[in-house]
Amino acid sequence: MAVLGTSLDPESAQFARDRQAMLESLRPFSELARQVLAAGGERAVDRHHSRGRLLARERVDLLLDEDAPFLELSSYAGAHEPDGQPGGRLITGVGAVSGTECMVIANQSTVKGGSLNPAAVDKQLRALDIAHRNRLPVISLVESGGADLPSQADIFVPGGRTFHELTRLSAAGIPTVSLVFGSSTAGGAYLPGLSEYTVLVKEAATVYLGGPPLVKMAISEDVDDESLGGAEMHARVSGLADYLAEDERDAIRTGRQIIADLRWRRAGPGPSLPADPPVHDPDGLLGCAASDPKRAVEVREILARVLDGSRFSEFKPLYGTQLVCGWGSIAGFPVGVLANNGILFSEESNKGAHFIQLANARSTPLLFVQNITGFMVGSAAERGGIIKDGAKLINAVSNSAVPHLTLMVGASYGAGNYAMSGRAYDPRFVFTWPSHRIAVMGGTQLAGVMSIVQQRAAERAGRPYDEETDARVRRETEEMIEAQSGAVYATGRLWDDGVIDPRHTRTVLGLALSATHSAPVAGADNFAPFRM
Numbered sequence: 210m211a212v213l214g215t216s217l218d219p220e221s222a223q224f225a226r227d228r229q230a231m232l233e234s235l236r237p238f239s240e241l242a243r244q245v246l247a248a249g250g251e252r253a254v255d256r257h258h259s260r261g262r263l264l265a266r267e268r269v270d271l272l273l274d275e276d277a278p279f280l281e282l283s284s285y286a287g288a289h290e291p292d293g294q295p296g297g298r299l300i301t302g303v304g305a306v307s308g309t310e311c312m313v314i315a316n317q318s319t320v321k322g323g324s325l326n327p328a329a330v331d332k333q334l335r336a337l338d339i340a341h342r343n344r345l346p347v348i349s350l351v352e353s354g355g356a357d358l359p360s361q362a363d364i365f366v367p368g369g370r371t372f373h374e375l376t377r378l379s380a381a382g383i384p385t386v387s388l389v390f391g392s393s394t395a396g397g398a399y400l401p402g403l404s405e406y407t408v409l410v411k412e413a414a415t416v417y418l419g420g421p422p423l424v425k426m427a428i429s430e431d432v433d434d435e436s437l438g439g440a441e442m443h444a445r446v447s448g449l450a451d452y453l454a455e456d457e458r459d460a461i462r463t464g465r466q467i468i469a470d471l472r473w474r475r476a477g478p479g480p481s482l483p484a485d486p487p488v489h490d491p492d493g494l495l496g497c498a499a500s501d502p503k504r505a506v507e508v509r510e511i512l513a514r515v516l517d518g519s520r521f522s523e524f525k526p527l528y529g530t531q532l533v534c535g536w537g538s539i540a541g542f543p544v545g546v547l548a549n550n551g552i553l554f555s556e557e558s559n560k561g562a563h564f565i566q567l568a569n570a571r572s573t574p575l576l577f578v579q580n581i582t583g584f585m586v587g588s589a590a591e592r593g594g595i596i597k598d599g600a601k602l603i604n605a606v607s608n609s610a611v612p613h614l615t616l617m618v619g620a621s622y623g624a625g626n627y628a629m630s631g632r633a634y635d636p637r638f639v640f641t642w643p644s645h646r647i648a649v650m651g652g653t654q655l656a657g658v659m660s661i662v663q664q665r666a667a668e669r670a671g672r673p674y675d676e677e678t679d680a681r682v683r684r685e686t687e688e689m690i691e692a693q694s695g696a697v698y699a700t701g702r703l704w705d706d707g708v709i710d711p712r713h714t715r716t717v718l719g720l721a722l723s724a725t726h727s728a729p730v731a732g733a734d735n736f737a738p739f740r741m
């Protein structure tokens with residue numbers, strides 16, 4: 210198989226500029242990471258520790274196999290909210306427990322009692338979705354104040370889906386385990402209630418539909434926490450607890466034993482190709498995204514630093530050249546790659562649709578590398594049938610059944626986002642570089658289109674057109690769209706599963722691919738009719 214070369218010059222001024230711009234775009238994420246790791250701040254952490262409790266992150270660390278990597282997801286959920294604490298008061302991610310890759314969901318009770326706000330609900334649902342589609346056992350580390358009461362209107366209805374999903378994935382044969390360390394109240398009680406295995410920590414876990422004050426109010430009964438929903442009561446009387454743990458560490462040990470006893474078998478094939486690192490230094494990835502969005506970047510430079518041994522067997526290299534397609538592997542798992550090298554014309558669309566069908570015929574997962582400003586517009590493209598060719602690509606992407614991983618490295622605009630397996634097209638995982646932009650179109654273009662529309666409307670109505678107002682509105686629109694197109698906003702809203710340092714791309718994609726192989730890997734039997 211051909212080994213990709215490079216023409217990137219790390220000594221050049223251009224490379225230095227691009228690298229610097231990428232490092233700048235990583236900076237806000239260092240601050241967000243600091244906030245997430247602060248876990249609610251010193252006061253909350255000290256109070257928690259003084260009660261003899263472990264932090265959510267400490268619990269996750271102890272649960273995972275020693276030195277096992279943890280593919281943390283949606284780390285900055287809610288980061289787009291101006292006064293929001295990033296992280297969604299939860300930690301979610303994929304990691305090995307007793308040798309089995311699991312989805313771990315841990316409440317951060319030191320952040321607002323671990324209560325579930327809108328970001329937390331979205332993040333928890335996304336974690337359950339990933340677990341379901343990739344057939345990953347789920348372990349919930351529970352300690353939460355339940356619904357975030359001030360934002361109840363935003364979470365009550367969608368939040369109910371958590372319990373629906375939990376029982377659905379259990380019905381699909383995916384094991385669910387709850388380790389309860391503290392409060393698990395009201396709706397939250399259904400987390401252990403619907404899990405297949407429950408472990409409750411003695412003198413710490415409290416699980417009830419209504420706490421003592423509510424019971425007093427509703428039925429005038431005086432009752433204490435322990436008798437109402439303590440671990441001993443649930444282990445000896447109600448039967449909700451399958452295991453009574455002496456302390457937190459005992460609960461984690463029991464959780465690890467439950468997973469070991471599953472004797473879980475992955476349903477997908479193991480890695481089958483050599484997993485040697487790329488021949489080109491991954492540090493070069495910092496210079497692989499143009500600091501000026503108008504300048505084209507060569508996507509093969511990225512592939513050369515991500516694929517095993519930089520090996521890439523390109524498909525149709527002379528046709529539809531702005532969509533690079535071909536076969537390679539990551540961490541030994543074969544992948545078909547579709548990577549943008551410019552906008553999509555009819556040829557690129559047809560080539561992509563063909564390639565996706567081949568990957569499905571061979572049951573090979575697909576990696577989409579997005580840097581796409583959209584499909585070609587204009588009369589030549591329309592007459593050439595760009596709509597029906599784009600529809601073929603969207604049909605192929607939508608009905609493809611092999612796992613998709615999507616990596617956004619630059620622009621992700623318009624229907625290009627859809628055709629390249631954007632979030633709405635159910636890729637198993639979506640990761641982005643901090644420099645990426647995501648929107649219907651770029652801010653300048655969008656503001657320009659709105660200006661033309663308004664100018665025409667004024668002409669039709671016989672109103673004078675005020676150039677000064679137009680310039681101001683254009684500027685404001687552009688600023689708003691730019692702010693909503695950036696990586697912080699996008700990841701805050703969970704349009705992706707994480708923003709990654711470009712240098713970690715191969716590691717992250719390797720872990721994600723491994724997770725997808727917990728489920729069977731099989732191609733689609735059927736696509737919708739392709740419009741010819």
Ligand code: COA
Nearest residue numbers: 320321322324353354355356357358359392394395396420
């Ligand atoms: N919604 C919003 N905020 C909540 C919350 C909830 N359900 N539960 C706790 N919090 C906040 C508190 O206001 C406090 O905020 P602060 O840090 O700004 O002061 C923080 O979380 C810690 O709460 P606190 O009560 O001081 O901590 P604790 O460890 O002593 O107790 C709980 C934690 C969860 C046991 C307790 O807060 C509680 O019982 N909460 C209400 C649970 C409930 O009835 N939920 C209804 C679900 S439908």
